[in-house]
Amino acid sequence: MCQTQTTPRALVGLSNLGNTCFMNSVLQCLVNTAPLSAYFVADEYSGELNRSSKSWQLVDDYASLAKDMWRTAGNTHTSINPSALKMQISRWARQFSGYEQHDSQELLRFLLDGLQEGLMRPKREPPWPYDDKDFEKRAIAEQSRRMWENYLARNNSQITDIFCGQLRSRVTCATCKRESNCYDPFMDLSLPIPKKFQGLSKWRSSAQECKLQDCLEQFVDEEKLEGNEMYYCSRCKKHQVAIKEMKIFRCPLVLVLHLKRFDKRSSSRSKLNASVRFPTASLELAPYMSSDSPDLSTSTFDLYGETSLYENEEDDGRFQGFRNIQALWTEGIISLIVEISMTVCGTASTTRT
Ligand SMILES: [Zn+2]
Structure with missing residues (x-):
């Protein structure tokens, strides 16, 4: 697409410090996140940097890297060394010290939390009481x-401004139909791979092909709470079978999606290898959103970054490296990172399904 040629991007390599491509891949996505980089490159962040926070140095080192990458963008004869930032990451998160591969989603979470903490705006008193007795009677939007x-x-920080959305989960008592709602903020969505696609390493027909929309569909699918998971209904005054449903209520400016390729219930941590096809432009979130959402008209996302794990089939599934695609860069600021990750250590073999 022509926009990819005309819109400037921070396209410059990062040196691999020894199995740190999982980190570089995440950094490439973050540094190419337009509203985030505008904030760092224009030095806006320094006015909000909280130097008494333990992660201020992490923020500063991230900012230096982002500036370096944007300054050097397009120079194919050089690469940037991210070792200062790597040191800060290792300092605060021991799991990322050393030079082994790690889970890229875990690192992205850590980085966003660290940036959030260092850039947090002064906390205010919450404007609404948490023990509002009439809460359930209020309109959903309210x-x-x-x-x-x-x-x-x-x-409140630039990080929440960009990455934070809100989920609504609704539990309905199957007996008296009483509804109760709760609302949770999210920085990314971890999507399950539907059962019918699990165990497929490659699709053979379009009927077997898992699409990102199938994963979103599964994410918002109704769930029956029964047996040990029965729900205490305050109207029936006892535990009852109930239906739980989760929907997106507020869209973030930048949406991070993560595919759950490991089955938590399985003790072997076997990986789900099903191919998941995702659109590079115009992903519509509206079908997975609550009908009361104020964001229904701004819920179309274009892909600009993706990080996933490369594996070599001939090499017994050994780790080969993370790849990172700066797939599209649109004029709009609403973008999407699709993040597909798995945990690997060094060159240890992974278990295949
Ligand atoms: Zn009930």
Whole structure:
């Protein structure tokens, strides 16, 4: 697409410090996140940097790297050394010290949390009471707004401005139909791979092909709470079978999606190798959103970055390296990172399904 040729991007290599391509891959995605980089490269962040926070140095080193990458962008004869930032990451998260491969989603979470902490704006008193007895009677949009404003009073930064969205989960008592709602902020969505696609390493027909939308569909699918998971209904005054449903209520500016390629219930940590096809432009989130959402008209996302693990089939599934695609860079600021990760250590063999 022509936009990819005309829109400047921070296209410059990062040196591999020894199995750190999982880190480089995540950094490439983050540094190419337009609203985040605008904030760092224009030095806006320094006015908000909280130097008494333990992660201020992490923020500063991230900012230096982002500036270096944007300054050097397009120079194919050089690469940038991210060792200062790597040192800060290892200092605060021992699991990332050393030079082995790690889970890229875990690192992305750590980085966003660290940037959030170092750039947090002054906390305010939450404007709405948490023990509001009439909460359940209020309109859904009003419930969501109050929970959102309370959250932002305590967690306000450029990071929440860009990456934070809100989920609504609704539990309905199967007996009396009483509904109760709760609202949770999210920085990324971890999507399950539907059962019918699990165990498929390659698709053979389009019927077997798993699409990203199938994973989103599964994410918002209704779940029956029964047996040990029965729900205490305050109207029936006892545990009852209930239906739980989760929907997106507020869209972030930049959406991070993560595919759950490991089955938590399985003790062997076997990886789900099913191919998942995702659109590079115009992913519609509206079908997975609550009908009361204020963001239904701004819920189309274009892909600009993806990180996934390369594996070599002939090499017994051994780790080969992370790849990173700066697939599309649109004029709009709403973008999407699709992040597909797995945990590997060095060149240890992974178990295949
Ligand atoms: Zn009930």
